Amino acid sequence: MSDLEEVPLDTRKGRAAGALSVFLAALSVLAVLCFHFPEYLTTPELRRSYDVALLRRVLEATMLAAAVLGSWALLSGGAKRLGITGIGLTLVAVWMGGANVQVGDFEQPKIAFGLDWLVLALLSNTLVFVLIERMWPHRQEQLVLRKEWRLDLIYYAFNHIMISVILLITTAFSERLFGWAVNADVQAAIRSQPVWLQLIEVLFAADFMQYWGHRMMHEHPVLWNVHAVHHCPAHMDWLSGSRIHFGEVLFTRSTVLLPIYLLGFSEAAVNAYVIWVGIQSLLIHSNVGLDFGPLRYLVSTPHFHHWHHSADAEAIDKNYAAHLPVLDMLFGSYLDNKGRWPQSYGVVGKPLPRGFVAQHLYPFIAPPKK
Numbered sequence: 369m370s371d372l373e374e375v376p377l378d379t380r381k382g383r384a385a386g387a388l389s390v391f392l393a394a395l396s397v398l399a400v401l402c403f404h405f406p407e408y409l410t411t412p413e414l415r416r417s418y419d420v421a422l423l424r425r426v427l428e429a430t431m432l433a434a435a436v437l438g439s440w441a442l443l444s445g446g447a448k449r450l451g452i453t454g455i456g457l458t459l460v461a462v463w464m465g466g467a468n469v470q471v472g473d474f475e476q477p478k479i480a481f482g483l484d485w486l487v488l489a490l491l492s493n494t495l496v497f498v499l500i501e502r503m504w505p506h507r508q509e510q511l512v513l514r515k516e517w518r519l520d521l522i523y524y525a526f527n528h529i530m531i532s533v534i535l536l537i538t539t540a541f542s543e544r545l546f547g548w549a550v551n552a553d554v555q556a557a558i559r560s561q562p563v564w565l566q567l568i569e570v571l572f573a574a575d576f577m578q579y580w581g582h583r584m585m586h587e588h589p590v591l592w593n594v595h596a597v598h599h600c601p602a603h604m605d606w607l608s609g610s611r612i613h614f615g616e617v618l619f620t621r622s623t624v625l626l627p628i629y630l631l632g633f634s635e636a637a638v639n640a641y642v643i644w645v646g647i648q649s650l651l652i653h654s655n656v657g658l659d660f661g662p663l664r665y666l667v668s669t670p671h672f673h674h675w676h677h678s679a680d681a682e683a684i685d686k687n688y689a690a691h692l693p694v695l696d697m698l699f700g701s702y703l704d705n706k707g708r709w710p711q712s713y714g715v716v717g718k719p720l721p722r723g724f725v726a727q728h729l730y731p732f733i734a735p736p737k738k
């Protein structure tokens with residue numbers, strides 16, 4: 369019997385309620401901070417598209433859920449500390465003003481931290497992906513809070529909070545270096561097409577860039593030490609895919625943005641692409657064992673990308689595509705292995721150091737190797 373099975377079901381449910389209470393209450397505190405300091409902690413691009421009144425209602429519901437779950441954890445026994453922490457953090461959010469904080473007009477500095485983006489994404493991603501990983505697990509025994517989840521959460525948080533910096537740098541890359549190549553007639557012709565066709569084109573264009581950028585990182589010994597950070601998790605789930613060196617985030621985002629910038633796709637097509645990327649990048653890493661049938665030849669699935677992360681010899685340098693496996697089929701790096709899953713994940717050889725800072729320094733101190 370595993371350790372988990374030895375814990376009485378009521379206590380397990382109490383712990384889950386307590387953990388969820390702490391999670392929701394912590395997000396509530398961060399959300400209240402966003403309402404207090406929108407000029408420094410919210411993302412201008414995001415703020416234009418959300419309804420603040422609706423978000424206040426979401427915050428109220430989140431605080432209420434945190435308090436109820438915290439009380440349940442407290443009463444069920446076995447999770448008292450989690451229950452007290454969840455209720456305590458909820459009270460802090462209420463004391464800070466809760467959903468009623470109002471501020472006047474403000475000037476937004478050029479760079480702001482995307483705390484609002486982090487809170488909204490983390491809340492929705494966690495609720496959706498934990499649910500589907502529980503419903504259709506690949507590895508049933510893998511816990512939600514598995515080994516190194518804290519490290520992956522730090523990566524997730526950092527890459528979301530830095531959204532303004534990422535947008536600023538990647539946009540400058542395209543505009544400053546390739547602004548001369550923009551052709552208004554080409555862009556008008558692209559924009560005159562139906563949005564669904566533009567979405568297919570943008571997926572191809574972006575994934576073509578990402579495929580070769582990704583392959584280059586695998587094949588160049590110095591670049592591999594940067595990309596090895598993404599390959600070092602030994603467990604795969606929706607959160608583990610966030611482990612990406614910040615240099616790689618900037619490099620990949622810049623190269624992917626370039627064809628979008630040059631070809632001038634419509635806003636609707638780019639928005640659809642951004643939503644697609646957001647969902648697929650989490651899904652392909654997730655601990656989901658679903659067989660997508662013939663769809664798996666069309667779009668990258670968890671099975672396809674888990675093989676990319678495999679440490680098994682047959683899988684090394686295979687399945688690079690982020691969206692469309694046809695790129696691997698075209699360029700000779702496709703591995704199917706239908707119905708069979710990898711035995712192990714991670715980098716081959718000496719493991720990487722642990723920790724966010726150590727892994728960011730790793731490419732600068734590790735000898736080039738592959």
Ligand SMILES: [Zn+2]
Nearest residue numbers: 582586595676
């Ligand atoms: Zn890779």
Ligand SMILES: [Zn+2]
Nearest residue numbers: 598609653673
């Ligand atoms: Zn990956």
